[in-house]
Amino acid sequence: MIDPHELWLVIIALGVGSFALRFMFLGLVGRRELPEWALRHLRYTAVSVLPALVAPLVVWPSATGGQTDPARLAAASVALCVGLFTGRVFAAILSGFATLYAMLWLVG
Incomplete structure (x- = not known):
């Protein structure tokens, strides 16, 4: 203690x-007034924080004892692809959610 x-x-x-x-x-x-270079860098702060929060949950999930599993990798891959191709955040979240639960149901 x-x-x-x-x-x-x-x-x-x-x-x-x-x-x-x-x-x-x-x-x-x-x-x-902040300089233009500072504003340009601050614009990407949120975009860089989200992957830093999500990546450990995909690669070392505590639900599997720190072992990488195909369900979370597939869900992250699908969410990334949907986000890149559609540009819609909610579509990426919902597709990743659906893929995760479908893969967990299929794999067991």
Whole structure:
């Protein structure tokens, strides 16, 4: 068990760090115009975060004990292809969902 003083120290340090990060953008830069290169890079932030969140769930799923399985790989592949060809997020999500459950039903 962690010492309560160390725990609170870590919680406070993370809170201060999180506040400092937000303050840099909102407090210091909030009323200024950002350069074009910064706006261009910030536009892709959400697009880069989603794959970083999904990839571990596909490659090392906790439902299978960390072993890659064909059902999740197939669902991710179908969702990726549908998303690329149609450009519709909900179509990609629904196709991946349907593929995952169909493959889990087929494979067992």
